[in-house]
Amino acid sequence: MTKPFALSCGDPAGIGPEIICKSWLERESLGLSPFFAVGNFEDFKGSDSNGLCGAPIIKISDPAEAKSKFDAALPIFHIHNGEPTVPGRPTLDGAQCALHALEIACGLARSGDAGAVITAPVSKSQLYKVGFRYPGQTEFVSERCGIARENAVMMLAGPSLRVVPMTTHIALKDVPSQLSKSLIIARAKAAHKAMIRNFGIENPRIAIAGLNPHAGENGNLGDEEKLVMEPAIEELGAQGFDVSGPLPADTMFHEEARSQYDVALCPYHDQALIPLKTLHFFDGVNLTLGLPIVRTSPDHGTAFGIAGQGIADPRSMIAAIQMAATAVSNREKYDL
Numbered sequence: 569m570t571k572p573f574a575l576s577c578g579d580p581a582g583i584g585p586e587i588i589c590k591s592w593l594e595r596e597s598l599g600l601s602p603f604f605a606v607g608n609f610e611d612f613k614g615s616d617s618n619g620l621c622g623a624p625i626i627k628i629s630d631p632a633e634a635k636s637k638f639d640a641a642l643p644i645f646h647i648h649n650g651e652p653t654v655p656g657r658p659t660l661d662g663a664q665c666a667l668h669a670l671e672i673a674c675g676l677a678r679s680g681d682a683g684a685v686i687t688a689p690v691s692k693s694q695l696y697k698v699g700f701r702y703p704g705q706t707e708f709v710s711e712r713c714g715i716a717r718e719n720a721v722m723m724l725a726g727p728s729l730r731v732v733p734m735t736t737h738i739a740l741k742d743v744p745s746q747l748s749k750s751l752i753i754a755r756a757k758a759a760h761k762a763m764i765r766n767f768g769i770e771n772p773r774i775a776i777a778g779l780n781p782h783a784g785e786n787g788n789l790g791d792e793e794k795l796v797m798e799p800a801i802e803e804l805g806a807q808g809f810d811v812s813g814p815l816p817a818d819t820m821f822h823e824e825a826r827s828q829y830d831v832a833l834c835p836y837h838d839q840a841l842i843p844l845k846t847l848h849f850f851d852g853v854n855l856t857l858g859l860p861i862v863r864t865s866p867d868h869g870t871a872f873g874i875a876g877q878g879i880a881d882p883r884s885m886i887a888a889i890q891m892a893a894t895a896v897s898n899r900e901k902y903d904l
Contacts, residue, residue: 570601570683570893570896570897571631571635571680571681571682571683572601572602572603572604572631572634572635572638572643572682572683573601573602573603573604573682573683573684573685573686573889573892573893574603574604574606574631574645574672574673574676574677574682574684574685574686575588575603575604575605575606575673575685575686575687575688575889576605576606576607576666576669576670576672576673576685576686576687576688577605577606577607577608577611577612577665577666577669577688578666578669578687578688578689578690578870579658579662579663579666579688579689579690579691579694579870579872580607580608580611580652580653580662580665580666581653581654581655581656581657581658581659581662581691581870581872581875582655582658582688582689582690582691582869582870582871582872582875583689583870583871583874583875583880584688584689584870585605585607585611585612585620585688586620586621586875586876586878586880586882587688587866587880587881587882587884587885588605588612588642588688588885589612589619589620589621589623589625589642590620590621590623590880590882590885591603591882591885591886591889592623592642593621593622593623594882594886595638598886598890600886600889600890600893601683601889601892601893601896602634602635602638603634603638603686603889604628604631604634604638604642604643604644604645605642605643605644605645606644606645606647606669606672606673606676607644607645607646607647607648607665607666607669608646608647608648608649608650608652608653608665609625609627609644609646610650610651610652610653611652611653611665612625612642612644613625613652619641619642620878621878623641623642624640624641624642625641625642625643625644626640626641626642626643626644627643627644627646628643628644628645628646629645629646631645631676631681631682632681645672647668647669647672648664648665648668648669650665653665654876655872655875655876655877656872656873656874656875656876657872658691658694658870658872659694660694660697660698662694663690663691663694663695663697663698663700664698666690666691666694666695667690667695667698667699667700670687670690670705670708670709671712673685673687674708674709674712674713674861674863675712677861677862677863678712678713678860678861683862683892683896684861684862684863684864684892684893684895684896685709685861685862685863685864685892686863686864686865686885686888686889686892687705687709687863687864687865688865688866688885689865689866689868689869689870689871690705690870691869691870691872692704703736703737704737705865706720706722706854706856706863707720709856709859709863710856710858710859713859713860713861714860715858715859715860718754719754719758719858720856720857720858720859721755721758721759721762721856721857721858722736722854722855722856722857723759723762723831723854723855723856723857724840724841724844724845724852724853724854724855724867725844725852725853725855725891726844726847726848726851726852726853726887727848727851728823728826728847728848729821729826729832729843729844729847729848730763730767730830730831730832731831731832731833731834731840731841731843731844732755732758732759732831732832732833732834732840732857733834733835733836733837733839733840733841734747734751734752734755734833734834734835734836735747735751735835735836735837736837737837738837740836743779743835743836744779744792747779747792747796747797747835748796749796749799749800749803750800752776752796752797752800752801752804752833753800753803753804755833756774756776756800756804756809756811756833757804757809758857758858759772759774759831759833759857760772760774760809761857762831762855762857762858763830763831764898764902765895765898765899765902766855766857766862766891766894766895766898766899767830767894767895767898768898768901768902769830770902771810772810772830772831773810773812773828773829773830773831774804774809774810774811774812774829774830774831774832774833775811775812775813775815775820775828775829775831775832775833776797776801776811776812776813776814776815776832776833777813777814777815777816777817777820777832777833777834777835777839777840778792778793778797778813778814778815778816778817778835779792779793779797779814779835779836780792780793781816781818782816782818783813783814783815783816783817784814792835793814797813797814798814801813801814812828812829813833817834817839820832821843821847844867845867848867849868850881850883850884851883851884851886851887852866852867852868852884852887853865853866853867853884853887853888853891854866854867854888855891855895862892862895862896862899863892864888864889864891864892864895865888866884866885866887866888867884868884
């Protein structure tokens with residue numbers, strides 16, 4: 569039986585606690601799997617000390633309590649003592665709480681006490697002030713799972729599009745030198761396995777976007793497609809993978825084109841995230857591939873500017889919880 573999911577609070581000065589509470593309020597109408605929040609109990613209290621946005625909350629000291637409490641109140645696994653954080657005003661104590669919650673949530677999933685980890689948004693600039701030394705939560709989670717950073721792959725997914733950026737948080741000028749045949753093959757294989765393990769797609773179709781305009785226009789607008797990408801795609805095809813490309817990126821994200829593949833691999837960050845966020849700004853999910861645990865995250869930031877106003881949209885958090893449930897279920901059937 570699947571254990572309740574652990575939702576790390578994110579930066580408590582952001583909208584993390586609010587969207588977690590709002591997700592709990594939708595538990596029955598959307599049939600959400602049981603979950604519990606990890607963080608400071610005080611940060612989930614509303615003005616009436618009950619719970620944010622009218623969600624009743626209850627403090628738990630053991631994740632095993634979460635499932636029996638979930639129907640009546642949002643369980644909070646209290647791991648950080650401190651004064652409640654003021655929404656929109658990030659502090660070092662809040663950053664420490666966010667880091668502690670992330671660490672605990674990952675540990676609970678690794679130990680089997682939580683069925684999956686869903687991470688609320690953090691402020692990396694705040695985390696760096698308390699000793700965080702990772703590009704993002706993905707790299708932190710992968711290390712805690714014993715997986716090399718380069719083997720933990722970021723996928724962004726929505727109802728009509730899934731994308732994998734082959735390079736992530738690097739300058740655009742550095743992308744061509746990082747885009748190697750081995751990287752493309754590794755990312756394609758990770759995406760292929762993820763489609764089976766997490767989505768139950770047994771014969772996934774992978775489309776690879778070109779780096780240059782018009783996919784290089786036969787070498788006239790850049791030669792990375794001919795020198796690096798085409799050899800990688802040919803080798804993948806020879807190994808039995810259903811891979812197409814390199815395709816012109818400006819024509820591969822309209823509705824008809826998207827029906828021709830299950831996941832798109834893009835050479836650089838914005839090439840993947842712009843179409844995903846255009847189509848699924850409110851229900852896009854960040855899913856980390858290559859981990860022994862299921863980890864998802866809403867595809868947005870802390871939104872300090874609207875924190876505490878009760879207007880934060882929980883759809884991406886809800887989608888992250890739902891995608892985690894889908895991945896957990898499919899891994900039981902298809903895990904390789």
